[in-house]
Amino acid sequence: MRDPKDLLQEYLQRSRDAMLWKLEGLPERELRWPHTPTGTNLLGLVKHLAGIELGYFGDTFGRPGPVALPWMNDDAEDNADMWATAEESxxxxxxxxxxxxxxxxxxxxxxxxxxxxxxxxxxxxxxTLHHVLVHVIAETSRHAGHADIVREQIDGAAGLRTGATNLPRRGERWWAEYVERLKEVAGAAR
Known part of the structure; x- marks a missing residue:
């Protein structure tokens, strides 16, 4: 039987990797561009998750992170952790x-x-560390899901990870017909 801590850490790492995979191959403008009415953008999600990990696995356990996060200060702009400034590459x-x-x-x-x-x-x-691990896995997975949808809107790339998208392997025509079918069903619903 696997060590529970190792298993939890493996799931955390899978979500971390999925998050960064969503950035691969895109121009910087697309990484920064707000793709929702609330400004969700790929690079901002990564910045936010960095702060999440440094806070929850740092200060929570009396182990402050190696860097100061100015967006965590009381006088920081609202949502400052959800987008990268021009100075942040x-x-x-x-x-x-x-x-x-x-x-x-x-x-x-x-x-x-x-x-x-x-x-x-x-x-x-x-x-406990167990509680925080579960919380951060959930948070990271949630934002990786956001990133998956944003990435699909940008260039159609979707799925869990390279080589294992967890999506049916169908052509563009099949997907277009599938979406049209869903629209018909939604339109016919009460």
Whole structure:
């Protein structure tokens, strides 16, 4: 039987990898471009997740991250963690995310699943590493799903990961007919 902590970390890494895969091959403008009415953009999702990991696997367990995150300051602009400034390059944001992984992975390795932590902004702020791991896996998976939809809107690329999209292997015509069928069913619904 696999070690539960290793299994949780594997699922976290799968979601991290999926998140970065959504950036591959796109021009910088597309990575930064807001694709929803609330401004969701691929690079901003990565920046946000870097902050999530540094916070939850850092300060929560008394292990502050290796870098200061200005968008976490009280005087920071709203949603400052959800987009990259002109001064923050793609390489900077991806590098920060990888640095956050290293810090998180060190925390996970150093602590037991039942190690206590504190999330002051949660109503019931007392947590364990197990709780935080599950929370961050859910958060990362959620944002990887956002990234999947945004990426599909950009260039049609969709799915779980390179070589394993989890989508039927059908041609463009099949997909167009499928979407039309869904529209017909939706239009006929009450």
């Amino acid at each position: 793609v390489e900077d944001v991806v590098g920060l995310y990888r640095q956050a992984w290293a810090h998180s992975d060190a925390t996970i390795a150093a602590l037991d699943l039942d190690s206590p932590g504190r999330v002051p902004w949660w109503r019931a702020g007392d947590v």
